[in-house]
Amino acid sequence: MIKLMDKWRITNHLLKHSSKLLFDRRLSANSHNSVFRSALECSESLVKRGFGNASTIRYRCFGSEATKFERNAAFSTLNSEDVSYFKELLGEKSVIQDEDVLLAANEDWMRKYRGSSKLLLQPRTTNEVSQILKYCNSRLLAVVPQGGNTGLVGGSVPVFDEVIINMGSMNNLITFDKGSGVLVCEAGCILENLVSFVDDHGFIMPLDLGAKGSCQIGGNVSTNAGGLRLVRYGSLHGNILGLEAVLANGDVIDMLGTLRKDNTGYDLKHLFIGSEGSLGIVTKVSIHTPPKLSSVNLAFLACKDYFSCQKLLREAKRKLGEILSAFEFLDNQSMDLVLTYLEGVRNPFSSSMHNFYVLIETTGSEESYDREKLEAFLLSSMEGGLISDGVIAQDINQASSFWRIREGIAEALMKAGAVYKYDLSLPVEKMYDLVEKMRQRLGETAKVIGYGHLGDGNLHLNISAPRYDDMVISVA
């Protein structure tokens, strides 16, 4: 338990010491053309303002390739002494220089970004992480933390030759309290494994995403992953009860509380949630898991326009109320893409003349009550003209096949060629305007599709082109 003074001291330490190290050194002198990852930029201007320096104006450019910026010469290059040190510290098995492994670790899931790291480390304990960072700090070696490497924006791979610190070996489940549902585990645990584990005890993880088979909880926390159930269980800021992290200089911050309510001191863990590794490497996570409810229903619906989708959302929040657990939407073009590129997927509707599709999931404790509620809601929506057609999954297999359509869009996009991805949070009314505008602008050169968590106002705007082409960017 961190006391108030400790927390204050740590905050001070954090802002003064490690951030300066991490940020200032990553900037080169003439960097006003640079592309920054958003966390860096925001925090950087914060730090600079905090220290009284004039905040410089930076502008961002979006591109398919990172606009060329230089490797900061202040960072050292890896040498054989470093490698020997790591081998002594971690053991031969955890120090990887194998070319095939490095090839995969240097490249992101989208195959868009590739680094040139020569070393991958797999620490097994917090202490090892701390030692690694301490050493790298003293040697001025740049590092990149890596989890499941499922991120879609290039945040999990090195830009240049940073040492990759892969958290995959820290995959122990530490404790699980069956009464409160509080799970404490190491950051390298794969989300799907955590889901199976808590399932055995009658609980579920509060987040669910398409990458669950490979993504790690530490990465989910560091990116503040949302997922399909945010509309019901809220974001990680609400569900994470505690964290343990290692700062850039090797200091370990223990914020690993397991209490549902703890107002002592500053709640520093929130800074780490979503900080994308820029403040420290998350090593342990304490998360609150909701009880698993037995009755899950899933409906796949067709709407004729975006306005109906919005209205349907408003009605669902009112009429389905407490049992609503997911509300997703996809447009006709997304459906086409999935049907074309994925195997074993079929359109739940016989005709393909629908413009929008909505997935509504309900989770509750009483099967017949929930079913009645859902059917009544859908019937009245149909009579009101909000939905033109719909199917309800009759068993778990059918439900999985509906989810496959929505969760498979990213995969289908990959197979279709080059993808420009934009994950945007917008006011719900304006969400689809952007898609239509982009469609107008791009015409025949690329396919624009929109889908996402309508329930949270989160649009995944994707532009699919046969190959990466700067011309697409210039139009967009």
Next chain:
Amino acid sequence: MKIMVAIKRVVDYAVKIRVKSDRTGVETNNVKMSMNPFCEIALEEALRIKESGLASEVVAVSMGPAQCVDTLRTGLAMGADRGVHVEAAGQLYPLTVAKILKSLVEVEKPGLIILGKQAIDDDCNQTGQMVAGLLSWPQGTFASKVVLDKEKQLAMVEREVDGGLETLELDLPAVITTDLRLNQPRYATLPNIMKAKSKPIKKYTPQELNVDVKSDLEVIQVTEPPKRKAGVILSSVEELIDKLKNEARVI
């Protein structure tokens, strides 16, 4: 011609099964129940035959506790015309089910009975064959293709057998049990779900059908299969030899 389809309410295929702590059976409380996947395929085939004009009516039959009505409603939502629920408490074994189906056949007089080849909870694969035996009707089991000839009153059934595909010609009335590759069942659409609410479900008890549900079988114990020991990844040949010698004692 009327088609009768027998459907069973079972633990959903995707659920992780747990054995009850008193070892009398499998945990079914708070567990998702659905229509047996093979029964779904049977019903889908019946509906396709009706849609091609070769049958006039599809009747779905289910036996068991009151919740069977939910499964029947799903069947009606897929497109069956009527439902029949035989209410019976306790475990019903294939022979009892076959006897009840025989009595129902005498009432409904269908020209074809389609069932799933087996239920995923007991994997018996007996009911279809027993019904055919009791009625002295021909049977085409593990059907992967069914083609009806109305004038000649025949059913051509392609069966999946170990050696390949076998084609049988059955005189109607007949019993067919369905295998996985026969068809892909349709989804229940909202308009059909609503229509299903007004379709009739007739209730019977086994006594009304003159069937004695007492079984000759008794389940003594249900246990989980022994857990497989996890494999161990070894780092060298020396370690392997050491383990084979000292732990497994095979060399």
